[in-house]
Amino acid sequence: MVGYILAQTTGDVTKAGKAIGLALGVGLGALGAGVGIGNIFGSMIQSVARQPELRGELQGIQWLGFALTEAVVFYGLLGSILAYVLV
Amino acid sequence: MKRALISVTTLALLAPASAFARGEFDPTTEFEQHDWIPIHLGPIDMSITKAVAYLMIASVLTILFGIFFMRSKVARMPGRRETIGELLYDVAQTQIAEQGLPSKAMSRWFPYVASLFLFILIVNLLGFIPLPLTGETWHGVPTWGIYAATSSISVTLALALLTFVFTHVEGVRWNGPVKYFKSWIPEAPKPLLALIVPLEILGQFMRLISLSVRLFANMLAGHILILTFLGLMFILESVVLAVAVVPVGIIFYLFEVIIVVGIQAFIFAALSAIYIGSAIEPEH
Numbered sequence: 536m537v538g539y540i541l542a543q544t545t546g547d548v549t550k551a552g553k554a555i556g557l558a559l560g561v562g563l564g565a566l567g568a569g570v571g572i573g574n575i576f577g578s579m580i581q582s583v584a585r586q587p588e589l590r591g592e593l594q595g596i597q598w599l600g601f602a603l604t605e606a607v608v609f610y611g612l613l614g615s616i617l618a619y620v621l622v
Numbered sequence: 623m624k625r626a627l628i629s630v631t632t633l634a635l636l637a638p639a640s641a642f643a644r645g646e647f648d649p650t651t652e653f654e655q656h657d658w659i660p661i662h663l664g665p666i667d668m669s670i671t672k673a674v675a676y677l678m679i680a681s682v683l684t685i686l687f688g689i690f691f692m693r694s695k696v697a698r699m700p701g702r703r704e705t706i707g708e709l710l711y712d713v714a715q716t717q718i719a720e721q722g723l724p725s726k727a728m729s730r731w732f733p734y735v736a737s738l739f740l741f742i743l744i745v746n747l748l749g750f751i752p753l754p755l756t757g758e759t760w761h762g763v764p765t766w767g768i769y770a771a772t773s774s775i776s777v778t779l780a781l782a783l784l785t786f787v788f789t790h791v792e793g794v795r796w797n798g799p800v801k802y803f804k805s806w807i808p809e810a811p812k813p814l815l816a817l818i819v820p821l822e823i824l825g826q827f828m829r830l831i832s833l834s835v836r837l838f839a840n841m842l843a844g845h846i847l848i849l850t851f852l853g854l855m856f857i858l859e860s861v862v863l864a865v866a867v868v869p870v871g872i873i874f875y876l877f878e879v880i881i882v883v884g885i886q887a888f889i890f891a892a893l894s895a896i897y898i899g900s901a902i903e904p905e906h
Contacts, residue, residue, distance in 0.1 A: 602885050606836040
């Protein structure tokens with residue numbers, strides 16, 4: 536089956552490999568960051584439910600953690616774009 | 623199900639390439655820098671490019687913003703003008719500066735951190751307002767486009783370098799060079815130190831990279847996301863796609879403007895405050 540598809544492929548295989556690499560890099564980065572961000576907001580909801588009066592203080596920490604975690608996607612994105620452009 | 627999937631995939635691969643005829647669209651061209659007014663001082667290139675123009679506009683806007691909102695007369699019944707000014711000041715003081723800076727360094731470094739916050743906020747916001755600064759013309763009329771100066775790594779690296787330099791200058795100034803650089807060495811058994819100390823020194827430089835790349839990549843990815851979604855119309859060459867593509871583009875636009883822009887400015891300023899604060903008062 537794979538051989539048949541490969542035989543039908545006429546395009547530039549290098550380009551396809553690069554595209555797959557880019558997608559894998561961004562996708563796996565987003566996977567990790569998704570878990571992390573979910574964790575942050577989940578714990579935020581839990582802690583506000585327990586102690587609503589701490590909301591203001593926690594919010595600053597929450598956004599800090601959110602941005603630090605979210606940046607991981609962009610490290611992945613940057614790495615894969617570099618791989619896409621340079622290789 | 624599996625067989626159906628395989629046959630559909632095969633059919634898609636067998637379909638003639640002309641069915642997926644592609645228009646010309648490359649979102650990365652939006653981020654190219656062209657010299658508008660070339661200024662070359664020896665090896666130093668100080669040409670006015672798109673990013674420089676955006677930075678200049680943003681600086682002027684930041685100054686005007688400060689004068690307009692922060693210098694209003696304190697009235698008994700605060701108007702909208704004073705409320706907005708006080709809101710931003712409050713965020714800058716309680717959420718950013720007091721998180722990181724010790725109280726003895728507050729008067730010296732609060733202005734830096736607050737203006738960093740305001741400046742990055744305005745540069746980022748300016749990046750989502752369409753301006754006729756794309757450098758391209760359509761029948762003699764300049765085309766309008768969105769571009770943020772912070773989606774260029776040079777801009778964010780320069781901002782991060784400011785924080786980096788200030789951190790170490792302040793660390794040396796408050797603690798003296800010996801005590802400050804000693805504070806980089808954590809308490810650990812002797813043989814491990816050979817491994818840990820290079821990592822700690824590397825960590826100081828990694829701060830520079832993470833600080834600049836975070837802002838840069840966030841803004842770049844936000845713009846590319848919006849442009850790519852709108853560009854799907856041109857790649858697949860059908861205007862009908864606008865029904866699906868434009869709302870998604872607008873959703874991403876709103877997400878960027880409401881959440882990302884503010885948070886990135888906040889994070890950059892807050893981390894600057896934390897770094898400077900931790901250099902002034904090392905933990906050990």
